[in-house]
Amino acid sequence: MAFNHSYTGQKVAMSTVETNKVLKNTYFLLAMTLAFSAITAAISMTMALPRFTGLVCSLIAFGLLFVIQKKANSSSAIGLVFLFTGLLGFGLGPMLSHYAAMPNGSLLIAQALGSTALVFFGLSAYALTTKKDFSFMGGFLVVGMLVVIVSSLVNLFIGSSVAFIAINAAVVLLMSGFILYDTSRIVNGGETNYILATVSLYLSIYNLFTAILALLGSSDD
Numbered sequence: 499m500a501f502n503h504s505y506t507g508q509k510v511a512m513s514t515v516e517t518n519k520v521l522k523n524t525y526f527l528l529a530m531t532l533a534f535s536a537i538t539a540a541i542s543m544t545m546a547l548p549r550f551t552g553l554v555c556s557l558i559a560f561g562l563l564f565v566i567q568k569k570a571n572s573s574s575a576i577g578l579v580f581l582f583t584g585l586l587g588f589g590l591g592p593m594l595s596h597y598a599a600m601p602n603g604s605l606l607i608a609q610a611l612g613s614t615a616l617v618f619f620g621l622s623a624y625a626l627t628t629k630k631d632f633s634f635m636g637g638f639l640v641v642g643m644l645v646v647i648v649s650s651l652v653n654l655f656i657g658s659s660v661a662f663i664a665i666n667a668a669v670v671l672l673m674s675g676f677i678l679y680d681t682s683r684i685v686n687g688g689e690t691n692y693i694l695a696t697v698s699l700y701l702s703i704y705n706l707f708t709a710i711l712a713l714l715g716s717s718d719d
């Protein structure tokens with residue numbers, strides 16, 4: 499009995515150490531990739547690229563996701579993650595230029611950045627401190643994303659401004675849920691690969707920022 503109790507305690511301690519290591523590596527790599535994306539986005543803005551650049555970069559980045567999944571346990575995965583996030587940042591340039599050209603455009607972008615940071619840090623802090631298991635949200639979030647994707651494709655042909663606002667509002671809610679879900683998985687040992695954890699959180703932050711910026715831009719317009 500005493501031996502089993504001691505072994506269990508050691509196992510929990512080791513699990514906590516591993517979890518903290520994954521968290522530390524994830525947040526460090528996430529910070530680096532976000533900074534790299536900001537640099538590539540700034541470069542893209544100075545080049546005055548057409549709007550379809552974002553679509554091209556997103557399609558290439560989407561293909562890279564499959565490669566990252568396969569290489570997640572190798573050292574080359576870090577370089578692939580930077581390439582992935584750099585492409586998405588570069589593709590964001592034309593969109594940022596569009597909003598920057600609007601009245602108070604710089605303020606809109608700053609507000610979107612601030613709101614994204616507030617949501618991310620607030621939800622992450624909640625998940626880290628409470629250590630609640632949000633794995634039950636997984637199915638709902640996936641279904642929600644499928645509905646949003648289909649709705650977005652349909653709205654490309656309809657061009658409804660009301661639907662545009664509703665879709666982006668739904669994205670904000672879904673990305674907030676994904677932040678809770680992904681952080682909870684790391685804390686509770688469901689995700690032990692910091693490469694995959696970084697990519698998941700990065701995508702949530704990226705989509706959250708673009709959705710908030712779209713909502714603020716619509717409101718300002």
